[in-house]
Amino acid sequence: MPRTIKLTLQYDGTEYVGWQRQAEGVSIQGLLEDALRPIEGAHVTVHGAGRTDAGVHALGQVASIKLTATMEATTLARALNAVLPRDVRVRDAAEAADDFHARFSATGKHYRYRILNGGPGSPFELRYNWHVPQPLDFDAMARAAAVLEGRHDFAAFAAAGSASASTERTVTAVRIRQDGAAWDVPGTLVTIDVEGEGFLRHMVRNIAGTLVEVGLGRWPAGAMQDILASRDRTRAGTTAPPQGLFLVEVRYAEPPCIFA
Amino acid sequence: MPRTIKLTLQYDGTEYVGWQRQAEGVSIQGLLEDALRPIEGAHVTVHGAGRTDAGVHALGQVASIKLTATMEATTLARALNAVLPRDVRVRDAAEAADDFHARFSATGKHYRYRILNGGPGSPFELRYNWHVPQPLDFDAMARAAAVLEGRHDFAAFAAAGSASASTERTVTAVRIRQDGAAWDVPGTLVTIDVEGEGFLRHMVRNIAGTLVEVGLGRWPAGAMQDILASRDRTRAGTTAPPQGLFLVEVRYAEPPCIFA
Numbered sequence: 001m002p003r004t005i006k007l008t009l010q011y012d013g014t015e016y017v018g019w020q021r022q023a024e025g026v027s028i029q030g031l032l033e034d035a036l037r038p039i040e041g042a043h044v045t046v047h048g049a050g051r052t053d054a055g056v057h058a059l060g061q062v063a064s065i066k067l068t069a070t071m072e073a074t075t076l077a078r079a080l081n082a083v084l085p086r087d088v089r090v091r092d093a094a095e096a097a098d099d100f101h102a103r104f105s106a107t108g109k110h111y112r113y114r115i116l117n118g119g120p121g122s123p124f125e126l127r128y129n130w131h132v133p134q135p136l137d138f139d140a141m142a143r144a145a146a147v148l149e150g151r152h153d154f155a156a157f158a159a160a161g162s163a164s165a166s167t168e169r170t171v172t173a174v175r176i177r178q179d180g181a182a183w184d185v186p187g188t189l190v191t192i193d194v195e196g197e198g199f200l201r202h203m204v205r206n207i208a209g210t211l212v213e214v215g216l217g218r219w220p221a222g223a224m225q226d227i228l229a230s231r232d233r234t235r236a237g238t239t240a241p242p243q244g245l246f247l248v249e250v251r252y253a254e255p256p257c258i259f260a
Numbered sequence: 261m262p263r264t265i266k267l268t269l270q271y272d273g274t275e276y277v278g279w280q281r282q283a284e285g286v287s288i289q290g291l292l293e294d295a296l297r298p299i300e301g302a303h304v305t306v307h308g309a310g311r312t313d314a315g316v317h318a319l320g321q322v323a324s325i326k327l328t329a330t331m332e333a334t335t336l337a338r339a340l341n342a343v344l345p346r347d348v349r350v351r352d353a354a355e356a357a358d359d360f361h362a363r364f365s366a367t368g369k370h371y372r373y374r375i376l377n378g379g380p381g382s383p384f385e386l387r388y389n390w391h392v393p394q395p396l397d398f399d400a401m402a403r404a405a406a407v408l409e410g411r412h413d414f415a416a417f418a419a420a421g422s423a424s425a426s427t428e429r430t431v432t433a434v435r436i437r438q439d440g441a442a443w444d445v446p447g448t449l450v451t452i453d454v455e456g457e458g459f460l461r462h463m464v465r466n467i468a469g470t471l472v473e474v475g476l477g478r479w480p481a482g483a484m485q486d487i488l489a490s491r492d493r494t495r496a497g498t499t500a501p502p503q504g505l506f507l508v509e510v511r512y513a514e515p516p517c518i519f520a
Binding site for chain 2: 057077090122126
């Protein structure tokens with residue numbers, strides 16, 4: 001009887017085709033499955049909580065695996081880190097309940113989108129923000145963001161051509177804040193934190209793209225309400241580039257670890 | 261009569277052979293000189309305050325140029341940023357006194373060395389720290405670091421084979437602190453700030469390497485005093501890797517800007 005292990009992962013998505021294994025290119029899932037094969041002596045399927053796209057990062061992606069190998073969880077984490085590239089790290093490995101599944105057991109996710117506003121850009125965070133040189137009206141962005149909280153049909157913010165059964169989602173919290181840029185770089189860092197039960201593909205990036213349109217003054221803050229109500233993908237802003245997006249945390253109803 | 265311009269620069273040194281133009285590879289100085297040529301219509305020599313090595317970064321490198329072109333300083337900064345790669349940024353450009361020279365006018369420099377201690381390493385700061393997985397005794401490092409303040413012969417910390425006329429230097433301040441790692445990554449960030457009138461080649465990296473030996477318990481904190489007194493390069497620790505080092509600031513006796 002194989003046991004279930006919960007892996008918590010951090011990665012820089014720049015060099016990868018995304019979470020999911022694909023015909024071409026290196027994926028995070030593929031790296032983990034390749035690293036697990038010699039440990040298990042067989043193929044191990046790695047289930048991720050969120051299928052992050054190419055260039056998207058994770059501060060707290062969660063994955064689940066079924067393993068027959070008897071290696072202790074902490075030893076497993078060390079063994080994986082020893083062979084994984086340095087931009088993909090196993091932050092934690094723990095025994096989980098038999099029925100734990102990283103994706104199906106998840107009750108919520110927290111994503112973050114980072115915008116560097118103003119200045120000539122940061123040499124030190126090229127991979128981790130969307131640089132918008134023109135001034136952004138932060139207050140207008142905050143007003144527009146507040147509209148998103150609650151249960152809505154987010155069809156206007158779904159990836160073009162995506163075919164989810166339902167486009168209704170509950171956003172439990174949207175927080176937007178501005179801080180000085182890191183590394184003593186000129187400019188302001190605008191951080192958009194979005195938490196919800198589930199997300200449509202590109203939803204956070206489309207929200208960020210729309211908020212930037214509002215911040216640039218191209219659309220009034222009230223446009224967010226109209227776009228949401230339209231359920232029309234062609235109404236929302238452009239999809240913000242992937243490098244500003246982080247999967248921060250995945251939430252579960254109960255601690256899935258038997259041995260906490 | 262050409263005017264003098266003071267440039268303040270930030271760069272990620274990872275992709276470059278260092279500040280100084282070399283026969284092979286791309287240098288920061290070379291990038292700037294190539295970017296200035298079409299503006300001036302002739303070669304412009306760029307003098308940097310600190311000759312950072314390959315892989316070393318700058319939060320506040322200073323350079324001086326003599327320019328005949330009449331372009332305003334702020335326009336010059338924008339023009340340079342438009343053609344420079346995104347990991348090299350002109351943070352500021354300002355008119356300076358005729359006799360201002362980035363290197364010869366400098367009265368002090370501030371370097372920072374960053375060590376990520378413990379954990380599996382940070383996917384997000386691979387280029388910006390030295391990852392030391394084994395536990396470091398921070399208090400022993402702090403005691404050893406304090407010995408460096410003042411005027412000393414730093415021959416033991418000079419690059420092997422370097423031939424400076426004198427190896428005496430004044431270190432005006434050494435500060436060492438520990439914080440949580442950025443990006444919610446496990447581990448401790450140990451930051452060593454060293455300020456002084458001038459530095460020998462590799463001096464800060466050799467100091468950081470020696471402090472890590474002390475932190476690992478291989479040498480007692482008192483060893484720093486003995487190594488300093490020995491003036492023997494073979495006594496100090498290994499040269500810490502370049503990616504942890506930042507030139508933070510260059511200081512000048514008087515503001516070199518005429519139009520502040």
